[in-house]
Amino acid sequence: MTDVESKAVNVKKASEVLYNTPTAKKNALLRAIAAQLKRETDRILKVNLLDLAAARKSGLSDVLVDRLTLTEKRIAQMTTGVEDVFKLPDPVGEILERKKRPNGLLIEKVRVPIGAVGIIYESRPNVTIDAAVLCLKAGNAVLLRGGSEAIRTNSKLVEIIKKALKNVGLTSGCVEFLDTPDRKAVAEMLAQDRYLDVIIPRGSHKLIEYIRKTSSVPVIAHGEGNCHVYVDSTADLHAAADIVYNAKVQRPSVCNAAEKLLVHEKIAKAFLPKISDRLKLASVELRADKKTLSIIKNARQATEEDWYREYLDLIIGIKVVKGIDEAIEHINHYGSHHSDSIVTGTKKNGERFLREVDSAAVYVNASTRFTDGFEFGLGAEIGISTQKLHARGPMGLAELTTIKYVVHGSGQIRK
Amino acid sequence: MTDVESKAVNVKKASEVLYNTPTAKKNALLRAIAAQLKRETDRILKVNLLDLAAARKSGLSDVLVDRLTLTEKRIAQMTTGVEDVFKLPDPVGEILERKKRPNGLLIEKVRVPIGAVGIIYESRPNVTIDAAVLCLKAGNAVLLRGGSEAIRTNSKLVEIIKKALKNVGLTSGCVEFLDTPDRKAVAEMLAQDRYLDVIIPRGSHKLIEYIRKTSSVPVIAHGEGNCHVYVDSTADLHAAADIVYNAKVQRPSVCNAAEKLLVHEKIAKAFLPKISDRLKLASVELRADKKTLSIIKNARQATEEDWYREYLDLIIGIKVVKGIDEAIEHINHYGSHHSDSIVTGTKKNGERFLREVDSAAVYVNASTRFTDGFEFGLGAEIGISTQKLHARGPMGLAELTTIKYVVHGSGQIRK
Numbered sequence: 001m002t003d004v005e006s007k008a009v010n011v012k013k014a015s016e017v018l019y020n021t022p023t024a025k026k027n028a029l030l031r032a033i034a035a036q037l038k039r040e041t042d043r044i045l046k047v048n049l050l051d052l053a054a055a056r057k058s059g060l061s062d063v064l065v066d067r068l069t070l071t072e073k074r075i076a077q078m079t080t081g082v083e084d085v086f087k088l089p090d091p092v093g094e095i096l097e098r099k100k101r102p103n104g105l106l107i108e109k110v111r112v113p114i115g116a117v118g119i120i121y122e123s124r125p126n127v128t129i130d131a132a133v134l135c136l137k138a139g140n141a142v143l144l145r146g147g148s149e150a151i152r153t154n155s156k157l158v159e160i161i162k163k164a165l166k167n168v169g170l171t172s173g174c175v176e177f178l179d180t181p182d183r184k185a186v187a188e189m190l191a192q193d194r195y196l197d198v199i200i201p202r203g204s205h206k207l208i209e210y211i212r213k214t215s216s217v218p219v220i221a222h223g224e225g226n227c228h229v230y231v232d233s234t235a236d237l238h239a240a241a242d243i244v245y246n247a248k249v250q251r252p253s254v255c256n257a258a259e260k261l262l263v264h265e266k267i268a269k270a271f272l273p274k275i276s277d278r279l280k281l282a283s284v285e286l287r288a289d290k291k292t293l294s295i296i297k298n299a300r301q302a303t304e305e306d307w308y309r310e311y312l313d314l315i316i317g318i319k320v321v322k323g324i325d326e327a328i329e330h331i332n333h334y335g336s337h338h339s340d341s342i343v344t345g346t347k348k349n350g351e352r353f354l355r356e357v358d359s360a361a362v363y364v365n366a367s368t369r370f371t372d373g374f375e376f377g378l379g380a381e382i383g384i385s386t387q388k389l390h391a392r393g394p395m396g397l398a399e400l401t402t403i404k405y406v407v408h409g410s411g412q413i414r415k
Numbered sequence: 416m417t418d419v420e421s422k423a424v425n426v427k428k429a430s431e432v433l434y435n436t437p438t439a440k441k442n443a444l445l446r447a448i449a450a451q452l453k454r455e456t457d458r459i460l461k462v463n464l465l466d467l468a469a470a471r472k473s474g475l476s477d478v479l480v481d482r483l484t485l486t487e488k489r490i491a492q493m494t495t496g497v498e499d500v501f502k503l504p505d506p507v508g509e510i511l512e513r514k515k516r517p518n519g520l521l522i523e524k525v526r527v528p529i530g531a532v533g534i535i536y537e538s539r540p541n542v543t544i545d546a547a548v549l550c551l552k553a554g555n556a557v558l559l560r561g562g563s564e565a566i567r568t569n570s571k572l573v574e575i576i577k578k579a580l581k582n583v584g585l586t587s588g589c590v591e592f593l594d595t596p597d598r599k600a601v602a603e604m605l606a607q608d609r610y611l612d613v614i615i616p617r618g619s620h621k622l623i624e625y626i627r628k629t630s631s632v633p634v635i636a637h638g639e640g641n642c643h644v645y646v647d648s649t650a651d652l653h654a655a656a657d658i659v660y661n662a663k664v665q666r667p668s669v670c671n672a673a674e675k676l677l678v679h680e681k682i683a684k685a686f687l688p689k690i691s692d693r694l695k696l697a698s699v700e701l702r703a704d705k706k707t708l709s710i711i712k713n714a715r716q717a718t719e720e721d722w723y724r725e726y727l728d729l730i731i732g733i734k735v736v737k738g739i740d741e742a743i744e745h746i747n748h749y750g751s752h753h754s755d756s757i758v759t760g761t762k763k764n765g766e767r768f769l770r771e772v773d774s775a776a777v778y779v780n781a782s783t784r785f786t787d788g789f790e791f792g793l794g795a796e797i798g799i800s801t802q803k804l805h806a807r808g809p810m811g812l813a814e815l816t817t818i819k820y821v822v823h824g825s826g827q828i829r830k
Contacts, residue, residue: 016747016773019771019773020770020771099792101790101791101792105781105785105790107791107792112773114803114804115773115803193627193628197803197804198803198804212608212631213608213631216627216628218633218634218802218804219633220804236826239826242826242828243826243828245828246828246829247828250828250829332431350823354821354823355435356434356435358431358434358527358530358819359819360819360820361819361820361821361822362819362820362821362822363822363824364822364823364824365823365824365825365826365827366520366822366823366824366825366826366827366828367824367827367828367829369828369829370520370822370827370829371820375516375520375829376516376522376820377514377516377522387633388529388530388612388613388817389529389612389613389633389635389804389805389817390804390805392817392818392819393818393819393820402803402804402807403807403808404773404774404775404776404777404807404808405775405776405777405786405791405808406769406776406777407776407777407778407779407781407785408765408769408779408780408781409778409779409780409781409782410780410781411651411654411657411658411780411781412780412781412782412785413657413658413660413661413662413665413781413782413784414661414665414782414784414785414790
């Protein structure tokens with residue numbers, strides 16, 4: 001048995017224990033993890049320095065080095081995150097439906113843990129704690145595979161979780177970590193369909209596509225956000241400018257940031273100069289279609305490929321459209337079905353957009369930046385699903401569970 | 416572009432139309448399909464005869480020939496099935512949650528169609544109509560791949576659906592059918608992740624395993640039912656005998672039939688002779704462990720492999736267990752997580768069984784045969800999912816939908 005397989009087996013066995021672990025014990029575990037993180041902050045920082053030194057030596061970009069860096073403040077944030085999940089209600093055991101059948105059977109649809117969850121993620125070490133804690137609270141055991149740059153830091157964080165597991169008397173297999181940089185380990189993990197119930201990948205488009213194509217374990221993909229704001233002819237142009245600016249500039253590196261602006265041709269001349277100047281002041285690069293270029297000069301021409309792209313950067317594509325039909329068609333065709341918004345003063349157009357755009361989150365008169373577990377009132381999230389099955393949009397504790405039907409009888413047989 | 420790919424593209428395009436097709440039009444389509452089935456009953460039967468002749472010539476077993484056979488009565492049942500789905504409420508547009516956030520955003524979680532569904536099934540031609548109609552009512556377009564023995568009958572049934580689509584003015588691509596017996600077509604279908612949102616396989620364990628391992632499209636597997644009845648020491652033995660007999664004998668060929676009987680050692684001597692005689696009278700073959708064989712003589716010894724098997728036949732495995740702990744452990748280890756039942760007079764044991772057995776449906780004091788969309792009050796079903804993601808247990812109209820978040824704002828931007 002390989003290391004990957006034996007860890008998958010551990011996780012599977014531990015998931016059978018967690019399946020029936022009461023809320024109080026899971027909460028005690030979360031408390032213990034938070035305490036251990038505080039207690040060992042200095043040691044975590046020391047280990048993190050080793051990863052940082054190796055990263056700089058290997059020529060990792062400044063952005064990636066920053067993502068890898070832990071500080072006292074960042075560890076404190078991780079601890080607060082654990083305490084936030086502690087406070088969330090346990091989804092397990094929730095009765096979603098209950099009905100009495102004519103034959104007297106009482107049928108309940110009840111939330112239960114999924115079981116054994118695999119998570120594959122890239123550099124940020126905080127995901128190790130965030131993801132593990134969400135899985136544990138939902139009663140799932142978890143096999144983690146982090147980025148190779150963060151391998152020492154992640155190992156240390158998992159060691160901390162294992163200490164906490166021991167402190168509360170839970171089996172160490174509840175959280176396992178693949179501590180090899182070998183890429184073959186990922187392929188092996190994707191083949192553990194006997195032991196793992198789901199794989200949740202977080203990372204680059206390329207990584208996620210590889211996993212989707214390769215895995216025999218079901219995958220819940222956290223894909224790209226090529227998000228749009230469409231400014232309709234009846235939009236309040238001040239509100240529209242605020243929404244576009246916020247959606248693009250407030251945090252350009254995240255998946256719910258806007259990557260494209262579509263503008264109704266009737267208001268293009270009034271709106272485009274204003275918004276493009278404002279975006280330029282924030283150092284946003286503008287890539288525009290021909291109609292837009294006939295109105296503003298501070299942009300370069302967009303290519304066909306631009307309309308498909310998620311930049312995750314201070315870049316925006318701008319296109320003038322004939323109206324809501326073209327806007328909806330463009331978004332459904334080129335978009336990634338993540339988050340898209342219309343700014344309009346026409347109620348009917350708002351309703352059409354909300355109905356016809358096939359995305360995880362559709363907005364009228366608001367920034368796309370709100371697609372997020374906290375903003376949606378779901379609590380902490382493990383990511384934002386861009387696929388349609390099981391979980392779509394922010395994926396919180398409830399989405400880390402499945403259901404079972406619980407049937408209470410008094411001797412019923414089928415006729 | 417291959418035939419499979421171009422049909423997948425058709426289905427994808429049609430799914431965009433169906434996404435916004437109102438209930439009235441979808442219902443008109445279902446009515447038109449039912450009418451066309453009635454009108455063309457004789458022609459369907461004629462085509463079915465061709466499949467039957469070929470099947471007999473190729474030496475297909477009597478059971479499979481029977482599954483392939485259509486009669487006036489079976490077509491009338493298909494028609495009634497379409498009318499039943501007509502009567503079910505449209506799941507699309509249902510608002511599952513609605514909340515107002517402190518910043519004034521109104522967030523709704525709304526049911527929407529999944530999109531493009533692929534269904535791979537074996538011989539029964541009624542699945543062509545049943546599955547297509549369920550998908551259409553839920554707003555999905557569908558690519559069908561049936562068994563090669565039924566290819567002429569299935570083509571004729573799809574022709575009928577296409578006439579109905581034309582009659583109500585919907586695009587023909589809403590339902591496409593792979594009319595080649597070439598097995599390569601299945602492999603090609605499993606690779607259409609650009610166009611298909613989900614594949615639902617129905618058929619043998621072998622077929623489903625192949626699809627699960629191969630498909631780059633997400634799969635909702637309708638797997639085996641190795642279902643158990645556990646008779647506890649405090650069970651009412653008359654009720655227990657009725658439940659075991661019903662679960663095994665009433666319809667042994669279906670996935671919710673019991674395949675295993677576990678008996679508490681304290682009541683084994685009182686219960687086993689009685690139930691084994693009754694099962695024997697119904698021609699059930701008994702495969703038993705050693706303890707059981709020391710009590711009853713009309714059984715042969717079970718092998719280790721028997722405990723894993725789904726017989727779908729008049730065969731049952733019988734094992735004496737020390738108590739509820741061993742019963743739960745056995746079921747979670749050897750079972751297929753489909754439907755399992757405890758017969759007990761002890762409330763605490765019933766509750767433990769319902770909580771700790773990790774199956775799609777868990778029962779206390781009732782036959783496992785109730786795991787079914789109609790019996791659960793969900794209406795017609797496309798199958799019974801034995802996996803944990805998206806749908807678990809009977810999969811009806813609601814499980815053929817996904818959700819989107821619809822967000823109503825008034826200019827909100829993220830701080």
